Amino acid sequence: MSDDSLSTSPSEEAEAAAASRMIRADLVMAVVLIILGAAILYGSWTMPRLELRRVHPLTVPGLVPGMLSFALIICGAILGGRSVRRPAPGGWHLLGAALLSQQAMRAGTVMVLALIYSLILVGTLPFWLATGLFVFSFVVVFEAWLGVPRKPLVPTLAWAFGLAVVTAAAVTLVFERAFLVRLP
Amino acid sequence: MFDGLFMLGDGIAHFLTPISLFNIAWATLLGIVIGALPGLTATMGVALLVTLTYRMEPDQAILCLMCLYAGAIYGGSRTAILLAIPGTPASAATTLDGHPLAMRGQAGLAMGLATSASTMGTIVGIVCLALVAPLLSEAALQFGSYEFFWLALFGVLISGQLTALDDPLKGYIAGILGLLVAMVGMETLHAHVRFTFGITALSGGVDLIPAMVGAFGFAEILAVMKRTVEARVVTSADRVVPRIGEVARYWKTSIRSGLIGTFVGIIPGVGEDVGAWASYAAAKRVSKEADQFGKGSQEGLIAAETGNSAVVPGAMIPTLTLALPGSAAAAVLIAAMFIHNIRPGPLLMVENPEFLYQIVAILLFSTLAILVFGLSLTRPLLKVLAVPRERLMAVVYVLCVVGSFAITQRMFDVYVMIAFGIIGFILREMKYPMAPLVLGIILGDLLDLNLRRGLQLTNGDPSPFFTRPISAVICIVIVFTILMSIPAVNKRVRSLFSRGSTASPP
Structure with missing residues (x-):
């Protein structure tokens, strides 16, 4: 800038x-x-x-x-x-x-997180665990590290953990049980 | 004529069951929420919902997808008015007058007018769909390989031209890239496998749903997360339900915008955003209050919202009768119809005529649902806008992965999604439109097969492509479109016309 x-x-x-x-x-x-x-x-x-x-x-x-x-x-x-x-x-x-701008770095970070999740975690770990880890790290990285302004770490960790648990549980239950879709 | 009315009645009765009404309610509401959330577009929502609905009965699956589509196009207006950023690209023109109205403390009025205008637009579009689609379908029965080749080419070209107005070259390039993607895999004339480089997963070609989830989902996540600043919500506590007089005052604008939106919808691959801009520009040109446009004009807001909503039924006209998607979301709908063994195209009205009227009925129901939700759920929808994107986008990416995996249950489709997401993001950053790319993927096979089948039928003689009347007309239109996109030619033609008009008396 x-x-x-x-x-x-x-x-x-x-x-x-x-x-x-x-x-x-x-x-x-x-x-x-x-x-x-x-x-x-x-x-x-x-x-x-x-x-x-x-x-x-x-x-x-x-x-x-x-x-x-x-x-x-x-x-x-x-x-x-x-x-x-x-x-x-x-x-x-x-x-x-x-x-090399900050914006490019933010987009690059999303790509790295997404690639780690979809190419490495999914397949090696159970889907719910991989999903939880991804959501947790995504929220922490973008709120506490790359956030403008940065958000305090402790509440962010709490939010990220809560969202990770809810997403992992909801996606698994809704897709597998309600809509009968098989997950990776 | 009366057959159509009876079938429409049957279509409406068909969906008057508790399960259908329940599906209409949740799908429309989900659509409005998706549309309202910046970064979630109608196309992405429809692409992701295909996964959830593919175990449903075909009619219920299409019902959910259509309701979500219509809801999302409307939902984008909420964000445009309150945040000054369009919830979906379709609402970009709504921002111009919707947000200034909100800044003046008339956010409620703006939301109410947007809701009634959307309803009006969909109704005009629905009438055109019910009247035009059967006629076009009958005419399309005369089309052969020659006409379909030109139609496919015309679709990609016109989409390239109109979605990249300031630089058609980039639209054409996006279209060609999409057509080239469609060349991957087994071709249908001689069953020869092309450009698979030994990867067996590619022999069936690149699946449209993962590609769309990538180009409209992952790419959008990248674009949203790239930005560092977030917009602030502006709201006010004024009345949301508009007065009859406020709605009826601009009835001419409503009908004009509805017709323009429907027409834009009929043009293949040209979607709601162009519909809204075209109606907005037309309204501004003829309005007595043109100076108010961009400063909070109610007429401008009505034109934009009527225009984008009318595209939804308009886009279904070529989608159902010719299998040429009228918009990017309609491309996903075509893919979903094939998954559910519904074959859109000229034979639809012969094989399955009630389906067209079921679509009309679905649009009527979704319009009613939009009207009810739009005017009643103002506060809960405000809460939706307050969800931080850091949290939302993480969940959306998980849905992109599940959505691209679930249909064929191959990790390969997830890789396709990622590749299309990253390439799509780079192309968008460089101002290449996505719609022609997607249209290219869906029309590539049609173009390839019909060109070579036509040539095979005539033993290599290309003359029927130019001498059959409909072929000749489409061919001339294509040549004209390309020539007019060359700046030097365009300037000369325009100067010829302007000279003509200055020579004639005013």
Whole structure:
């Protein structure tokens, strides 16, 4: 977050910065799209054409993916070309700052917690325990550590524990008993 | 004509049972709560509820899903008025006038008008659904592979164009990415398996429900938790039930907005948010009090709320008759219908004509439930808005995991949900709309199959795609849509028109 005092209005300045950042982000995205498009085009071109089954060349399985990947490459090229042409003062710097901002850290924390829960805990622990642990740590992390303003630890721990127990019990009971859905 | 009325009567009678009325009540209320909670959208709610309802009878399952959908679109208005942040994207336009009204101490009036406007919008939409759907369904029986190919392409394109108004290119890219996702798995013409990289779980393709739960659930959690500031609730103790005069005063705006909303609903993949903005813009253009718009105009609030609610029945028109989802939530409904062995499409009116009228009846019941809950449960709904997002989002993520796992009981679907959530979040941060992506996933198979089947029928001759009358019309519309999204062409066409209008006398 920048705290420079500015002569122009702060909202205009922020809008210009967001535009610069987006122009550079578009360039990165354009490169990704072109590479992805080229890979799919290659995959479609080399896909079996089922000649032995006398399939008409215009109905081969690779036809539509090939056409779509070609369209993706064209869109990527337009996006990239547009991004190169437009001026974006400090765009790369702003894009880097956005990736390291507090907001990005909060989103990253959610991803880490979610991945630990769904990829590691679910499957190794019983579902109710994994769920309880996830809810407890999520609430504690976002209220007592990343909260703006931070909340006092003891009540947060109590709330987090209560919510974890209630969620684990409710989800297990409601899904398994009431709606007869099997849980992971 | 009378057949339709009788079937509508049957549809209403069908749901006049205690269990149906109970389902209508809880599903609509749950929808309103989901809509009111920022970060929980209608699409996400419907996607998660599919899991809970898949053991129910088909008619009851669809009843719950539709009631939740309609309730959520309405529920978003509450947050828009009291918090100045839309509960769902559908209520973004409601914020403009709803919140200023609340700031002036008229929060109750704003909530009451939003409720009556929603009801009005749904009723206009329901009338159009009951009248237009059977006609469209009959016309659609004439459609062949050629027409369905163009329709699928048109759906993705127009959704890309209209959901990313300031940058259609990003809408198109999102649509193409969705279509490419649909290419994964076994194709239906020659049963050839594409792009699975040896992963057997992918051979059936990417399932829509986990993908939707990811793109609309997990991605939304990431977006909500990213923000550091929370909004404050503004409320007042004035009257909630509006006077007849207040509602009737803007009857023209209500009907116009209802029709615009329904029309937007019919356009594939273009949802409630566009419906609300389009009605709002139209109301502002013709209003005598245009200067009040954005400052707490009752007319603006009515236009936005009528517009977004009318999209729900409007979206059901192409969903039921052509199996082209009219909105993102309707895409989930299509997936749910297939789970319950209901096949939407042109044959629906032949095979299962009473189903259309059951949908009409469901919408009527949900409208009544919204009216009752919306005008009576003001205080309890305020409590819902006070739930801290740190606590809510943890529980919602657990529901996302359960929701994506439960239908096929594979952990693979949970991984699909996570992948779509993270990619969806990054795309949204870069201003790529989600609706064309989802529409691409659902229409990819239709587009692929019908293009190649059409070419197979003619032994490789593409001319029927351009010479059959309906095909030709849709093709011309597609070309026009793409050309108009190119800035240089757009500017030139507009200048031609403006020159024409300045030349003619005022």
